[in-house]
Amino acid sequence: MTETHEFINQVKDALREKRHQLHRIAEISGQEAKTANLISKWIKACNPSNIYTGVGGYGIIATFDSGKPGNIVVLRAELDALPIPESIEIEHASENPNVSHKCGHDGHMIHLIGVAEFLKHHPLKTGKVILLFQPAEETGMGAENMLNSDLFTIDSTAKFYALHNLPGFPFGSIILRNEAFASASAGISFKFHGKTAHAAQPETGISPEKAILTLMQTAESLRQKFKNDQGVVITLIHIKLGEKAFGTSPGEGEIHFTIRATKNEVLRLIRDTFLKNAAELANSLGLEYDFNETEVFKATVNNNDLVEQVESAAQSIGLDMITVEKPFRWSEDFGLFTEKFDGVLFGIGAGVNFPALHNYEYDYPDDLISTGVQLFLEILKENDCIN
Ligand SMILES: [Zn+2]
Numbered sequence: 397m398t399e400t401h402e403f404i405n406q407v408k409d410a411l412r413e414k415r416h417q418l419h420r421i422a423e424i425s426g427q428e429a430k431t432a433n434l435i436s437k438w439i440k441a442c443n444p445s446n447i448y449t450g451v452g453g454y455g456i457i458a459t460f461d462s463g464k465p466g467n468i469v470v471l472r473a474e475l476d477a478l479p480i481p482e483s484i485e486i487e488h489a490s491e492n493p494n495v496s497h498k499c500g501h502d503g504h505m506i507h508l509i510g511v512a513e514f515l516k517h518h519p520l521k522t523g524k525v526i527l528l529f530q531p532a533e534e535t536g537m538g539a540e541n542m543l544n545s546d547l548f549t550i551d552s553t554a555k556f557y558a559l560h561n562l563p564g565f566p567f568g569s570i571i572l573r574n575e576a577f578a579s580a581s582a583g584i585s586f587k588f589h590g591k592t593a594h595a596a597q598p599e600t601g602i603s604p605e606k607a608i609l610t611l612m613q614t615a616e617s618l619r620q621k622f623k624n625d626q627g628v629v630i631t632l633i634h635i636k637l638g639e640k641a642f643g644t645s646p647g648e649g650e651i652h653f654t655i656r657a658t659k660n661e662v663l664r665l666i667r668d669t670f671l672k673n674a675a676e677l678a679n680s681l682g683l684e685y686d687f688n689e690t691e692v693f694k695a696t697v698n699n700n701d702l703v704e705q706v707e708s709a710a711q712s713i714g715l716d717m718i719t720v721e722k723p724f725r726w727s728e729d730f731g732l733f734t735e736k737f738d739g740v741l742f743g744i745g746a747g748v749n750f751p752a753l754h755n756y757e758y759d760y761p762d763d764l765i766s767t768g769v770q771l772f773l774e775i776l777k778e779n780d781c782i783n
């Protein structure tokens with residue numbers, strides 16, 4: 397048995413209990429105060445060389461430094477849960493009403509806690525290992541806020557690694573892809589302001605009707621234009637026009653879309669087409685308008701050398717590997733890190749018939765904790781940080 401193997405066997409029950417503790421105090425994006433407190437308490441107990449808390453919200457950056465030159469390895473996990481009530485009967489159910497960990501971020505945090513506990517007893521050989529806990533992943537705000545913080549001083553040569561558990565794939569398998577792994581996406585909306593009128597004399601007002609209708613047509617023509625690009629998804633989310641009052645021609649209207657693409661450039665082009673059409677419509681119809689963009693995620697683009705490293709780490713502990721042909725349609729704000737640093741995001745199978753992420757029935761599978769910790773430790777070995 398290897399040293400890491402032995403270590404994991406010793407700590408796995410305690411890690412499971414810690415995962416349950418995090419699950420009970422689940423907090424939504426941007427409000428991860430208790431979670432961050434608990435994480436920093438556990439990390440501090442592992443004697444890092446340095447720890448910053450409150451990085452871009454409740455973000456935490458803990459550094460273990462060998463004091464010797466070498467690779468700078470960043471392992472990233474997310475702090476936030478979702479505004480979804482816990483409706484399943486589990487002993488460690490969330491105690492926060494209408495909030496629960498339905499994306500498995502509690503499990504992801506525990507992988508890093510496991511690594512920290514290993515480093516407490518096995519000091520680094522060379523380089524640095526940085527454990528990065530980011531807030532607000534689900535809203536796409538956390539990575540950006542951390543990057544913009546004065547406390548974010550990670551060297552540009554650092555290599556970023558993150559995993560996400562993936563239901564629908566065999567338990568414990570590793571899901572990889574060169575280059576694009578997860579899609580870029582954004583929520584965009586237009587709010588048009590015209591002038592109400594008597595329904596008998598609509599011509600005396602300015603109704604946003606035509607603007608809304610034309611943007612629906614814009615969506616359709618963009619779908620046609622990109623029909624051979626399976627990564628492009630344009631979803632009409634919401635429309636509002638006027639009030640339920642038969643005497644009044646509407647003066648206000650709004651339309652919301654979620655747009656996705658596997659390339660950042662394509663996403664920008666789609667967004668800009670909507671923007672240009674909306675501006676032209678407003679101008680020709682005499683409407684004012686507001687444009688709003690929320691939950692903007694960059695595509696997560698993997699560095700192929702790091703993909704190879706993860707592959708070799710997974711192989712050395714005998715995990716099955718699955719290479720996916722197409723990037724995933726969902727988005728991850730880890731894409732902001734891979735935009736600025738070499739990085740890799742990979743999946744770890746949660747089981748073929750396991751409930752999907754964000755489903756009511758979902759709860760991170762505890763048996764995956766050991767695999768996650770061991771894989772990250774193997775990645776540290778690949779980087780010559782530990783033996
Ligand atoms: Zn999620």
Ligand SMILES: [Zn+2]
Nearest residue numbers: 499500501560
């Ligand atoms: Zn997630």
